[in-house]
Amino acid sequence: MTSAAHESVTTDNETADRGTGRAIVTDTSVKATFGDDPVAGVEAMADDARVAARALGRATRAWKDRALLTIADRIEHKQDVILAANAKDLERGRVEGISEALLDRLKLDAARVVALADSLRELAALPDPVGSVVRGRTLPNGLRMRQVRVPMGVVGAIYEARPNVTVDIAGIALKSGNAVLLRGGSAAEESNRALVGIIRDSLSDVKLPMDCVQSIDEYGREGANALMAARGKVDVLIPRGGHGLIQSVVQNAKVPVIETGEGNVHLFVDASAPKDMAVKIAVNAKTHRTSTCNTTETLLMHSGFPHGAAVLAALDKAGVTLHVDERAEQLLPAGRQHLRATDEDWGTEYLSMDLAVKIVDDLDEALAHIERWTTRHTEAIVTNDLANAERFTAEIDAAAVMVNASTRFTDGQQLGLGAEIGISTQKMHARGPMGLEELTTTKWIVQGDGHIRA
Amino acid sequence: MTSAAHESVTTDNETADRGTGRAIVTDTSVKATFGDDPVAGVEAMADDARVAARALGRATRAWKDRALLTIADRIEHKQDVILAANAKDLERGRVEGISEALLDRLKLDAARVVALADSLRELAALPDPVGSVVRGRTLPNGLRMRQVRVPMGVVGAIYEARPNVTVDIAGIALKSGNAVLLRGGSAAEESNRALVGIIRDSLSDVKLPMDCVQSIDEYGREGANALMAARGKVDVLIPRGGHGLIQSVVQNAKVPVIETGEGNVHLFVDASAPKDMAVKIAVNAKTHRTSTCNTTETLLMHSGFPHGAAVLAALDKAGVTLHVDERAEQLLPAGRQHLRATDEDWGTEYLSMDLAVKIVDDLDEALAHIERWTTRHTEAIVTNDLANAERFTAEIDAAAVMVNASTRFTDGQQLGLGAEIGISTQKMHARGPMGLEELTTTKWIVQGDGHIRA
Numbered sequence: 001m002t003s004a005a006h007e008s009v010t011t012d013n014e015t016a017d018r019g020t021g022r023a024i025v026t027d028t029s030v031k032a033t034f035g036d037d038p039v040a041g042v043e044a045m046a047d048d049a050r051v052a053a054r055a056l057g058r059a060t061r062a063w064k065d066r067a068l069l070t071i072a073d074r075i076e077h078k079q080d081v082i083l084a085a086n087a088k089d090l091e092r093g094r095v096e097g098i099s100e101a102l103l104d105r106l107k108l109d110a111a112r113v114v115a116l117a118d119s120l121r122e123l124a125a126l127p128d129p130v131g132s133v134v135r136g137r138t139l140p141n142g143l144r145m146r147q148v149r150v151p152m153g154v155v156g157a158i159y160e161a162r163p164n165v166t167v168d169i170a171g172i173a174l175k176s177g178n179a180v181l182l183r184g185g186s187a188a189e190e191s192n193r194a195l196v197g198i199i200r201d202s203l204s205d206v207k208l209p210m211d212c213v214q215s216i217d218e219y220g221r222e223g224a225n226a227l228m229a230a231r232g233k234v235d236v237l238i239p240r241g242g243h244g245l246i247q248s249v250v251q252n253a254k255v256p257v258i259e260t261g262e263g264n265v266h267l268f269v270d271a272s273a274p275k276d277m278a279v280k281i282a283v284n285a286k287t288h289r290t291s292t293c294n295t296t297e298t299l300l301m302h303s304g305f306p307h308g309a310a311v312l313a314a315l316d317k318a319g320v321t322l323h324v325d326e327r328a329e330q331l332l333p334a335g336r337q338h339l340r341a342t343d344e345d346w347g348t349e350y351l352s353m354d355l356a357v358k359i360v361d362d363l364d365e366a367l368a369h370i371e372r373w374t375t376r377h378t379e380a381i382v383t384n385d386l387a388n389a390e391r392f393t394a395e396i397d398a399a400a401v402m403v404n405a406s407t408r409f410t411d412g413q414q415l416g417l418g419a420e421i422g423i424s425t426q427k428m429h430a431r432g433p434m435g436l437e438e439l440t441t442t443k444w445i446v447q448g449d450g451h452i453r454a
Numbered sequence: 455m456t457s458a459a460h461e462s463v464t465t466d467n468e469t470a471d472r473g474t475g476r477a478i479v480t481d482t483s484v485k486a487t488f489g490d491d492p493v494a495g496v497e498a499m500a501d502d503a504r505v506a507a508r509a510l511g512r513a514t515r516a517w518k519d520r521a522l523l524t525i526a527d528r529i530e531h532k533q534d535v536i537l538a539a540n541a542k543d544l545e546r547g548r549v550e551g552i553s554e555a556l557l558d559r560l561k562l563d564a565a566r567v568v569a570l571a572d573s574l575r576e577l578a579a580l581p582d583p584v585g586s587v588v589r590g591r592t593l594p595n596g597l598r599m600r601q602v603r604v605p606m607g608v609v610g611a612i613y614e615a616r617p618n619v620t621v622d623i624a625g626i627a628l629k630s631g632n633a634v635l636l637r638g639g640s641a642a643e644e645s646n647r648a649l650v651g652i653i654r655d656s657l658s659d660v661k662l663p664m665d666c667v668q669s670i671d672e673y674g675r676e677g678a679n680a681l682m683a684a685r686g687k688v689d690v691l692i693p694r695g696g697h698g699l700i701q702s703v704v705q706n707a708k709v710p711v712i713e714t715g716e717g718n719v720h721l722f723v724d725a726s727a728p729k730d731m732a733v734k735i736a737v738n739a740k741t742h743r744t745s746t747c748n749t750t751e752t753l754l755m756h757s758g759f760p761h762g763a764a765v766l767a768a769l770d771k772a773g774v775t776l777h778v779d780e781r782a783e784q785l786l787p788a789g790r791q792h793l794r795a796t797d798e799d800w801g802t803e804y805l806s807m808d809l810a811v812k813i814v815d816d817l818d819e820a821l822a823h824i825e826r827w828t829t830r831h832t833e834a835i836v837t838n839d840l841a842n843a844e845r846f847t848a849e850i851d852a853a854a855v856m857v858n859a860s861t862r863f864t865d866g867q868q869l870g871l872g873a874e875i876g877i878s879t880q881k882m883h884a885r886g887p888m889g890l891e892e893l894t895t896t897k898w899i900v901q902g903d904g905h906i907r908a
Contacts, residue, residue, distance in 0.1 A: 058848060139870055143859060152881050153851065231704075235881050250685075251708070256882045277904035284906035393899050394512060397607065405597060405902030414907070415898070416593055427606050427689050427895035428710045429883035441881035444869070445847050448859030450731035452738035453868070 030218040038219040042226035045181060045214050046233035049154045052209035053179035057151045059208060061128035064175055068124040071202040072117040075167070078198050079113045085194035086163065093187055101291075105162050106188055116167045119419070123171045126418040129437040130177045144447045149440045151177030152235040156227045158249055160241035161185030166195045169238070170213045172421045176439040179212045181234065183224045185241075189217055228253040236429075236439075240422050243349070258430055258438075260422035263293035263377035264349045265407045268366045268392070269311065270383035271304035277404060278307060278382045279314045284406040285380065287318045291351050293423060294378050294410040298346060298356040300366045303327065312357065320355050327359035346373045363388050367395055374398060377425050378410040399425055399432035484672040492673040496680035499635060499668050500687035503608045506663035507633035511605045513662060515582035518629055522578040525656040526571040529621070532652050533567045539648035540617065547641055555745075559616050560642055570621045570649075573873070577625045580872040583891040584631045598901045603894045605631030606689040610681045612703055614695035615639030620649045623692070624667045626875045630893040633666045635688065637678045639695075643671055682707040690883075690893075694876050697803070712884055712892075714876035717747035717831035718803045719861045722820045722846070723765065724837035725758035731858060732761060732836045733768045738860040739834065741772045745805050747877060748832050748864040752800060752810040754820045757781065766811065774809050781813035800827045817842050821849055828852060831879050832864040853879055853886035 034041035056064070075082065086108040093103055108116075129149050136146030155178045159165045166184055173180035184192040192215060200210040216223040228237060231254040238258050239249035250259050267285050269278045285296035299315075301308045309331040312322060316336065323341040324332065332338055345356040346369070360366045370379055380402035381392040393401045400410040412420025412433035421439065424430040430438040488495035510518070529536065540562040547557050562570075583603050590600030609632045611623045620638055627634035638646040646669060654664040670677040682691060685708040692712050693703035704713050721739050723732045739750035753769075755762045763785040766776060770790065777795040778786065786792055799810040800823070814820045824833055834856035835846040847855045854864040866874025866887035875893065878884040884892040 054849070054851075137870070139868075143863065145869055147886075150851075254705070256710075256880065258882075274904070280904055280906055288907050389901075395508070397604075398897065400898040400900060403899075403901045405900055405905040406907055408907040409597065409900055409902075409905065410898070414593075415599055415900070416591070426710065428712075431895050432601075432898045441885050443852065444854040444864070444886045445857075446854060446859055446863055446869070447857045448863075450728070450734055451859040451863065452734055453742050453860055453862040 030214075030216070038222035039226045039229070041219055042181070042216050042223050043230060043233055045211075045216060046154055046227075046230050048211040049179035049181055049214060050233070052211035053151065053153045053177070055209050056174070056179060056212050057130070057153070057177045059177070061130075063206065063208070064128065064177070065124040067174055067203055067206045067208050068120045068171055070206050071167075071171070071199050072120040072124075074198050074202050075113060075117045075120070075195070078194075079110060082113055082163075082191065082194050082198070083108060083110075085190040088190040089161075089188055096187075098187060102161065102187070105160075106191070108163055108191060112164070116164055119164075119168065120171045123175050123419050126175065126436060128175065128177075129440050134442055141451060142449065143451050145444060147442045147444050149437070150443045152439055152441050153178060154234050155180045155439060156183070156230070156234045156237040156255065157181070158183045158224055158227065158237065158239045158241075158245065159185065160245060161187035163188050163191040163195060165240060166192045166215075167199075168419070169240075169421060170196075170199050172419050172436060172439060174208075174212060175419075176436045178235075178439055179209075180214070181227060182213070182215045182217070183227055184215070184217055186217070186220065192217060225252070228255060231255050235441075238422060258422070258424050258434065259426040260424055260434070261293045261377075262349060262375045262425055263295070263410075263423075264298070264347065264373055264375045265294060265296045265378045266298045266300055266366075266370045266374065266380070267296045267407060268300040268360075268363075268370070268379075268381045268383075269302060269305050269308075270363065270381060270385055270388055271302040272384040272388070273302075273305055273307075273382040274384060275307040275310060278305070279311050281380070281382055281404070281406050282311050283314050283318050285408060286315060286320055286355050287353065288406070288408050290353055292408070293349075294407050295351065296355070296380070296407050297348065297350050298358065298369075298373070300358050300360050300369060301328070302363075302366070303359050303361050308359070315355060320353050322355055322357055324357045325359060328357040331359075349375070363391060367392070370396060375425055377423065378402065378407045380405065380407045399423065484668075484670070492676035493680045493683070495673055496635070496670050496677050497684060497687055499665075499670060500608055500681075500684050502665040503633035503635055503668060504687070506665035507605065507607045507631070509663050510628070510633060510666050511584070511607070511631045513631070515584075517660065517662070518582065518631070519578040521628055521657055521660045521662050522574045522625055524660050525621075525625070525653050526574040526578075528652050528656050529567060529571045529574070529649070532648075533564060536567055536617075536645065536648050536652070537562060537564075539644040542644040543615075543642055550641075552641060556615065556641070559614075560645070562617055562645065566618070570618055573618075573622065574625045577629050577873050580629065580890060582629065582631075583894050588896055595905060596903065597905050599898060601896045601898050603891070604897045606893055606895050607632060608688050609634045609893060610637070610684070610688045610691040610709065611635070612637045612678055612681065612691065612693045612695075612699065613639065614699060615641035617642050617645040617649060619694060620646045620669075621653075622873070623694075623875060624650070624653050626873050626890060626893060628662075628666060629873075630890045632689075632893055633663075634668070635681060636667070636669045636671070637681055638669070638671055640671070640674065646671060679706070682709060685709050689895075692876060710883075712876070712878050712888065713880040714878055714888070715747045715831075716803060716829045716879055717749070717864075717877075718752070718801065718827055718829045719748060719750045719832045720752045720754055720820075720824050720828065720834070721750045721861060722754040722814075722817075722824070722833075722835045722837075723756060723759050723762075724817065724835060724839055724842055725756040726838040726842070727756075727759055727761075727836040728838060729761040729764060732759070732765050735834070735836055735858070735860050736765050737768050737772050739862060740769060740774055740809050741807065742860070742862050744807055746862070747803075748861050749805065750809065750834070750861050751802065751804050752812065752823075752827070754812050754814050754823060755782070756817075756820070757813050757815050762813070769809060774807050776809055776811055778811045779813060782811040785813075803829070817845060821846070824850060829879055831877065832856065832861045834859065834861045853877065
């Protein structure tokens with residue numbers, strides 16, 4: 001936990017055994033180094049991160065990629081250490097009675113460990129956003145100006161108990177030249193400690209400052225609060241998790257935040273929608289992976305669409321629980337299991353096999369319903385009417401608007417942006433899937449020959 | 455103050471006299487329309503702004519330019535109304551004893567009114583950022599995706615008593631497709647009311663919603679607080695003014711803020727700096743216009759630079775009050791008037807003919823001093839050493855870094871970006887001069903032919 005720059009990084013552990021038996025770096029307590037006070041501790045760690053970030057910001061792409069590949073190899077090599085730590089988390093989670101769904105997100109196994117390593121290798125293969133010239137020209141007075149992409153500096157991340165997020169965020173931060181302070185959920189404490197230790201050892205191996213990646217988990221909830229308050233010390237804070245976590249960060253942080261991930265997503269089936277396309281997209285958008293933020297939560301169907309019953313039958317057959325309004329109810333076979341939708345349904349991001357269904361009389365009613373309930377994440381239309389497709393894409397105010405495609409495509413990988421750190425639902429800085437570029441800022445570099453203003 | 459979209463905007467006042475005698479629209483009280491409660495009033499105005507923004511967001515460039523040109527013409531035509539209102543502000547200001555400097559910023563005259571109109575005509579000549587495709591491609595699966603620039607929506611602005619800012623911000627917001635809620639300083643209340651009235655009349659003339667531009671000044675300080683708290687209703691808030699105003703907004707706002715304008719700017723004269731260039735740039739960077747945020751506030755000179763005395767003599771001759779450290783003191787002729795610099799000087803944005811001066815022994819010391827005191831606005835080096843120029847531009851963490859050019863060039867107009875709404879000193883969203891593009895966000899538009907995720 002020293003602030004050594006890469007030229008002078010301590011390499012004591014270079015000579016140590018890298019077998020599974022060796023103690024990993026963060027087994028040395030953060031509190032032992034920085035003291036018990038969460039505010040002072042987190043601020044000191046942020047200062048160390050700033051120094052580390054300066055060295056990392058000047059590292060070449062080749063150097064950063066070497067770090068990522070080294071981490072990937074070590075994660076595979078240390079699989080036993082990781083799985084042993086994860087087993088402790090799972091055991092504690094079972095004792096504390098956390099849900100099966102959460103346990104599944106928390107759980108690592110051999111295949112998932114390999115997937116973690118592979119995600120870092122994919123990251124290494126992506127281009128480096130740092131140093132790219134966004135725009136530039138020579139002004140009439142001869143000044144040469146260029147706007148160059150540079151790392152943000154120090155990034156904070158607050159997320160829920162998913163060990164893969166630890167590796168994801170650390171990897172994306174490193175590739176984009178940023179130091180990162182991680183606050184993972186306490187349920188994944190042991191897993192995260194093992195992973196952060198492996199990452200820091202690997203950084204040390206390739207002579208990058210270990211403090212590029214630090215965990216503040218030892219400071220618990222108070223540490224998270226200190227991170228949110230560290231304006232000037234942390235350049236941007238990214239919350240990743242459910243509604244409660246994100247809103248808590250957005251409301252309380254003094255540090256600039258990028259709001260991510262809430263998706264009350266609508267699919268509007270227009271009167272002219274081809275039957276097969278409507279069925280196929282509705283089923284995929286709802287059932288492909290229900291726990292994701294780009295899953296459709298409300299289906300709006302035009303009253304003039306003649307195949308509403310077929311769409312609902314297909315959804316029902318796929319196991320979807322339908323929450324229908326009065327008119328949609330009439331499209332169901334008599335006696336079919338269903339629920340009646342209320343305003344609560346229109347406002348709910350189910351993240352489950354539930355779907356709210358409403359019949360609307362025209363595009364205007366669909367647009368008004370969406371504007372009333374949208375979280376501005378993803379909205380979709382299925383239509384063969386060009387004018388309606390144009391109006392829908394122009395008038396919907398959301399990060400992503402789909403025409404004749406599943407809402408599930410709002411995803412960095414799917415859209416070919418590479419790695420994704422989250423999906424921004426705010427308008428400032430980043431909107432939609434955030435990749436490497438979204439963790440950078442720019443710097444104007446202006447060169448003259450003694451230019452002064454007249 | 456109706457929420458009418460452009461199709462149905464009231465045109466009652468179309469038939470009214472447009473001579474100087476006619477009552478202007480915002481002479482109808484905001485409180486009479488929205489009630490006395492600042493929170494409810496500002497939120498209702500923000501809702502109207504959202505409706506107006508939707509219509510404006512779909513307006514063509516030609517339409518928006520027509521609005522700008524109409525406002526420009528009317529500002530000139532209504533010069534008497536504007537100057538009469540301004541005279542009231544000036545008179546009240548004198549009674550209340552505000553400083554001559556503030557009175558000068560507040561004051562309008564015939565030439566300044568023409569300048570206001572001309573700035574809108576220049577804005578009309580600039581390209582429209584809305585609708586430009588930031589990136590786009592066809593994915594391997596045949597999905598067509600494009601990221602398109604769209605307006606933010608509703609912009610808030612809180613600024614000090616300068617009537618020209620009212621016109622600047624309203625113009626930039628309109629051109630970039632955003633509705634704006636303005637909170638000007640109370641010292642410019644009458645001037646701002648006249649200008650906002652003229653702008654709203656002009657919008658009505660060209661059949662754009664008047665509520666694209668609204669002033670919340672009647673709600674005073676509590677209105678400003680309500681604006682800062684209106685998360686979800688206001689997309690971005692821009693403070694423009696001094697340190698106190700900006701920090702108050704940054705600390706208190708729940709709405710995303712773009713921090714602007716504080717500039718504790720350094721100029722470093724390296725050992726190899728050509729004498730004439732160092733003298734010319736130092737004098738220009740300090741004295742060209744001292745009240746601006748890109749004015750140099752601290753001069754750092756390398757102890758090996760042989761012409762330090764000449765630089766200080768030139769600054770002294772130009773009327774600069776020097777606040778020097780012990781070694782810089784030795785470069786002054788015996789008996790020359792000066793002050794000794796303290797830590798307070800290193801941290802002060804003078805905005806006057808004062809300059810702090812420090813001698814450093816090498817580039818590292820200069821970089822460390824800057825990192826300690828910078829506001830990350832603009833930093834400059836004068837040098838003929840390529841390696842030092844490269845290190846300076848790489849290692850300084852600021853919105854703009856100048857090599858052999860005056861710090862005064864950090865300016866939207868000077869850098870050829872056109873109109874400027876402020877200079878961002880934060881890293882998120884915008885960094886450096888903010889023009890039209892910085893008031894926009896993006897939207898992903900994805901088109902398929904029934905695409906689903908496998």
